[in-house]
Amino acid sequence: MTFLQLLQTLEERMGRIHWPLRARAASIHELFEGCGLHHELVLRLARAIYAENRCHHLKDQVTVEATLRAISPIHAAVLHADHTDIDTYRFLESFVATVQALFGQKPPPRRVRPDTKLGQVLLFPIRHRAAH
Numbered sequence: 001m002t003f004l005q006l007l008q009t010l011e012e013r014m015g016r017i018h019w020p021l022r023a024r025a026a027s028i029h030e031l032f033e034g035c036g037l038h039h040e041l042v043l044r045l046a047r048a049i050y051a052e053n054r055c056h057h058l059k060d061q062v063t064v065e066a067t068l069r070a071i072s073p074i075h076a077a078v079l080h081a082d083h084t085d086i087d088t089y090r091f092l093e094s095f096v097a098t099v100q101a102l103f104g105q106k107p108p109p110r111r112v113r114p115d116t117k118l119g120q121v122l123l124f125p126i127r128h129r130a131a132h
Contacts, residue, residue, distance in 0.1 A: 064103035
């Protein structure tokens with residue numbers, strides 16, 4: 001798969017609202033048409049994938065190993081940032097899952113320890129006001 005094919009597939013599967021690609025782009029600098037919902041994050045991801053795969057042109061091949069290596073530090077930084085909102089979190093998780101699916105990778109299963117309490121009901125005493 002080429003870098004351009006990867007991004008075109010991401011645009012198709014995740015939506016143009018996230019990946020607004022310019023159809024006739026000739027370089028990475030003219031790849032995006034306007035700004036998507038998570039524009040800065042998408043730019044960081046695309047540039048990291050391009051660089052880690054040592055691409056010189058949009059039609060250079062990308063590998064799953066280099067692509068996952070490229071997105072891993074960005075993924076970790078965004079997930080551990082204090083200011084990450086739920087929409088960005090969901091977008092990033094969807095992006096990682098989509099990339100893994102494109103390359104035929106299965107995401108690692110999430111482990112829940114059996115001794116972990118998932119929730120707890122707290123009862124609070126109710127005080128009634130005396131009528132005057």
